[in-house]
Amino acid sequence: xxxxxLGVDGYLGWPLALHLASQQHRVAGIDCFLRRAWxxxxxxxSAIPIYTIEERLQAFKDCFGxxxxxRDGNLLDYSFLKAFLAEFQPDTIIHLAEMPSAPxxxxxxxxxxxxxxxxxxxxLNVLWAIKEVCPNAHLIKLGTMGEYGTPNIDIPEGFFEVExxxxxxxxxxxxxxxxxxxxxxxxxxxxxxxxxxxWGLRATDIMQGIVFGSHIDEMSGDVRLRTRFDFxxxxxxxxxxxxxxxxxGHPLTVYGAGGQxxxxxxxxxxxxxxxxxxxxxxxxxxxxxxxxxxxxxxxxELAAAVQRVGLEMSIEIDIEHYNNPRTExxxxxxxxxxxxxxxxxxxxxxxxxxxxxxxxxxxxxxxxRVLEKIDVFVPDIRWEGGRRFSKKVDIKATPV
Amino acid sequence: xxxxxLGVDGYLGWPLALHLASQQHRVAGIDCFLRRAWxxxxxxxSAIPIYTIEERLQAFKDCFGxxxxxRDGNLLDYSFLKAFLAEFQPDTIIHLAEMPSAPxxxxxxxxxxxxxxxxxxxxLNVLWAIKEVCPNAHLIKLGTMGEYGTPNIDIPEGFFEVExxxxxxxxxxxxxxxxxxxxxxxxxxxxxxxxxxxWGLRATDIMQGIVFGSHIDEMSGDVRLRTRFDFxxxxxxxxxxxxxxxxxGHPLTVYGAGGQxxxxxxxxxxxxxxxxxxxxxxxxxxxxxxxxxxxxxxxxELAAAVQRVGLEMSIEIDIEHYNNPRTExxxxxxxxxxxxxxxxxxxxxxxxxxxxxxxxxxxxxxxxRVLEKIDVFVPDIRWEGGRRFSKKVDIKATPV
Numbered sequence: 001x002x003x004x005x006l007g008v009d010g011y012l013g014w015p016l017a018l019h020l021a022s023q024q025h026r027v028a029g030i031d032c033f034l035r036r037a038w039x040x041x042x043x044x045x046s047a048i049p050i051y052t053i054e055e056r057l058q059a060f061k062d063c064f065g066x067x068x069x070x071r072d073g074n075l076l077d078y079s080f081l082k083a084f085l086a087e088f089q090p091d092t093i094i095h096l097a098e099m100p101s102a103p104x105x106x107x108x109x110x111x112x113x114x115x116x117x118x119x120x121x122x123x124l125n126v127l128w129a130i131k132e133v134c135p136n137a138h139l140i141k142l143g144t145m146g147e148y149g150t151p152n153i154d155i156p157e158g159f160f161e162v163e164x165x166x167x168x169x170x171x172x173x174x175x176x177x178x179x180x181x182x183x184x185x186x187x188x189x190x191x192x193x194x195x196x197x198x199w200g201l202r203a204t205d206i207m208q209g210i211v212f213g214s215h216i217d218e219m220s221g222d223v224r225l226r227t228r229f230d231f232x233x234x235x236x237x238x239x240x241x242x243x244x245x246x247x248x249g250h251p252l253t254v255y256g257a258g259g260q261x262x263x264x265x266x267x268x269x270x271x272x273x274x275x276x277x278x279x280x281x282x283x284x285x286x287x288x289x290x291x292x293x294x295x296x297x298x299x300x301e302l303a304a305a306v307q308r309v310g311l312e313m314s315i316e317i318d319i320e321h322y323n324n325p326r327t328e329x330x331x332x333x334x335x336x337x338x339x340x341x342x343x344x345x346x347x348x349x350x351x352x353x354x355x356x357x358x359x360x361x362x363x364x365x366x367x368x369r370v371l372e373k374i375d376v377f378v379p380d381i382r383w384e385g386g387r388r389f390s391k392k393v394d395i396k397a398t399p400v
Numbered sequence: 401x402x403x404x405x406l407g408v409d410g411y412l413g414w415p416l417a418l419h420l421a422s423q424q425h426r427v428a429g430i431d432c433f434l435r436r437a438w439x440x441x442x443x444x445x446s447a448i449p450i451y452t453i454e455e456r457l458q459a460f461k462d463c464f465g466x467x468x469x470x471r472d473g474n475l476l477d478y479s480f481l482k483a484f485l486a487e488f489q490p491d492t493i494i495h496l497a498e499m500p501s502a503p504x505x506x507x508x509x510x511x512x513x514x515x516x517x518x519x520x521x522x523x524l525n526v527l528w529a530i531k532e533v534c535p536n537a538h539l540i541k542l543g544t545m546g547e548y549g550t551p552n553i554d555i556p557e558g559f560f561e562v563e564x565x566x567x568x569x570x571x572x573x574x575x576x577x578x579x580x581x582x583x584x585x586x587x588x589x590x591x592x593x594x595x596x597x598x599w600g601l602r603a604t605d606i607m608q609g610i611v612f613g614s615h616i617d618e619m620s621g622d623v624r625l626r627t628r629f630d631f632x633x634x635x636x637x638x639x640x641x642x643x644x645x646x647x648x649g650h651p652l653t654v655y656g657a658g659g660q661x662x663x664x665x666x667x668x669x670x671x672x673x674x675x676x677x678x679x680x681x682x683x684x685x686x687x688x689x690x691x692x693x694x695x696x697x698x699x700x701e702l703a704a705a706v707q708r709v710g711l712e713m714s715i716e717i718d719i720e721h722y723n724n725p726r727t728e729x730x731x732x733x734x735x736x737x738x739x740x741x742x743x744x745x746x747x748x749x750x751x752x753x754x755x756x757x758x759x760x761x762x763x764x765x766x767x768x769r770v771l772e773k774i775d776v777f778v779p780d781i782r783w784e785g786g787r788r789f790s791k792k793v794d795i796k797a798t799p800v
Contacts, residue, residue, distance in 0.1 A: 109478055109524075132509070152567060163553075163563070164560060169553045177590070179594075183590055187586075190577070197727075199785065
């Protein structure tokens with residue numbers, strides 16, 4: 001297949017390009033390096049050093065014997081986007097080019113407005129460009145499990161059968177996101193659903209859990225093929241941040257009591273899922289939603305797992321609770337479905353502890369890079385507004 | 401109360417300013433005259449001639465003996481917005497400053513992107529400015545009944561009790577909007593709900609039906625106090641457009657079979673409802689939703705009502721069906737609740753036929769202005785993309 005990856009320079013985009021190329025797909029990519037800029041802006045860097053796009057593209061060519069057709073461009077530039085779709089004529093467009101951080105979107109008005117404009121208008125442009133240039137292309141859009149929030153009922157995959165006052169309908173499942181970033185993803189999901197219904201576009205919307213992991217098999221032969229690994233309060237998601245804390249002996253920073261439950265999956269599995277969605281497109285006019293995660297854990301359970309694996313590797317790891325900078329329930333019901341990918345043949349390949357072990361091994365050589373930026377662990381971006389460092393607190397999660 | 405109206409130069413904003421002033425409230429307003437620009441852009445003008453803002457403000461002063469504190473500014477200019485909130489310190493902010501047309505948002509990529517950016521970022525700025533400057537102010541935000549779409553179950557006011565797989569929760573009612581404009585309003589509702597939950601803001605979100613009417617009592621003494629009356633395919637909503645068609649002898653343009661059912665209310669009642677919401681604010685942290693309409697009609701019923709009233713006034717009116725430029729069901733279940741305003745004491749004051757009679761009388765003197773723009777009635781903006789004039793068709797609505 002001819003596959004265009006939007007956001008090909010990112011944490012997921014780059015490994016996905018490698019994996020799809022290894023499966024004999026023809027890959028093109030767009031990026032304008034905003035992720036690299038945001039990480040600088042928040043005073044951090046990738047724990048695992050990554051290479052320039054030129055070096056990455058050369059390594060890609062050396063490894064696969066073909067070029068990745070790359071363009072430096074922004075999705076807000078509609079004529080650029082349209083021209084490239086017309087040139088490449090993709091069968092599949094995988095949209096990973098959104099600003100992905102909840103805390104970043106909550107910093108202040110400017111960051112909230114940037115997030116929603118960048119994500120909503122960028123994604124809207126993708127819909128229009130597909131409609132105008134390649135209406136039969138399959139759009140795979142990266143949403144987030146965070147769109148659903150934490151309702152007190154099971155979370156189906158996008159839609160559910162409702163009975164209300166004696167009548168029935170199949171309706172979109174209500175979204176209750178918890179940051180301007182998460183809401184931008186809801187807005188995008190809604191626009192995409194509408195474009196499928198109105199224009200007959202085909203889309204798969206991935207409600208993805210939190211991804212963790214430091215590499216995939218396809219990048220082991222060449223250091224230039226590595227993907228980024230962030231650990232700051234904005235872009236370092238929970239397990240990845242814990243790993244970086246562990247390797248430098250910083251206590252694991254659990255927000256609040258740590259009873260928050262989320263769905264998680266390793267990087268390798270995320271790539272496998274996106275590939276499955278690519279190779280099994282939705283029908284014209286079909287808007288389908290996949291909940292994409294392997295298992296649900298509380299933050300406290302994850303910290304304990306990192307501590308346990310660390311102990312086996314003779315790394316002593318402390319766990320500290322900090323005042324939660326986010327406004328969110330500390331403990332809650334959480335039971336999302338995850339059947340659609342399994343029906344396509346998805347079989348998780350890695351387990352949590354194996355992955356944690358690999359990550360600790362991968363990050364050990366980069367201890368000094370983490371130490372350089374040791375200040376980025378304790379969060380100071382507060383949901384109620386303003387910035388104030390969270391303090392250590394002595395609290396325990398109460399089970400639901 | 402000190403009340404700030406965003407979009408004070410508009411169809412609703414201007415009469416609302418007059419009515420609130422007549423109730424001894426202190427009124428300020430912001431506008432940047434985009435509505436006037438859009439109407440020119442689509443090749444039309446207001447059937448009832450309106451005055452410049454300077455003339456309006458002078459008439460306001462002559463009538464009420466006080467000044468309306470006005471600023472020419474755009475909500476996308478955050479520092480302007482924040483500074484004016486700090487200066488005026490409103491108790492209530494009534495946000496009517498969004499681009500209100502579904503067809504306009506469907507013209508092409510540029511119009512869709514403009515609509516969502518203008519509405520979503522403008523409204524997001526309003527939330528941030530309230531949080532930063534006057535967190536206790538009550539935000540009344542104009543949404544639309546169109547956010548809900550036409551589900552096959554009753555439509556509650558914003559939230560509903562769901563039972564799913566044996567568990568229960570109170571959740572936001574799923575939205576199924578049908579244009580990029582309507583979705584922009586959903587996005588705004590979602591952002592507002594989040595801001596109330598996270599920051600403790602207080603908001604009333606008005607899911608308003610389609611408003612019709614040509615004047616309110618407070619403007620009868622001075623022609624400079626009139627409000628606009630649009631009839632083009634983008635900004636001329638269904639009854640107002642029918643009235644303009646009727647006065648020049650153009651057949652009423654029913655889209656499709658005319659079985660589409662919507663909620664409607666007269667201008668005077670809309671102003672009464674917004675005043676009730678103003679004088680009965682929601683609690684801090686409360687995000688409440690009002691479905692604001694009087695009665696539901698099919699488009700076919702409305703056309704018949706205009707025809708009937710016309711006949712009584714010796715105006716002969718034809719009804720023609722045109723290919724529906726929108727992708728929407730021709731007939732469907734539709735049963736929205738409307739209890740919250742009634743609980744606050746709302747009593748509708750006008751009925752459909754009385755209002756139609758008044759409108760025909762009000763518009764008769766402006767027949768020549770409508771004739772000047774006779775080309776704007778037949779729609780050519782198509783939901784599937786591109787522009788093509790709808791053709792006359794011979795179809796009838798099938799009852800659900």
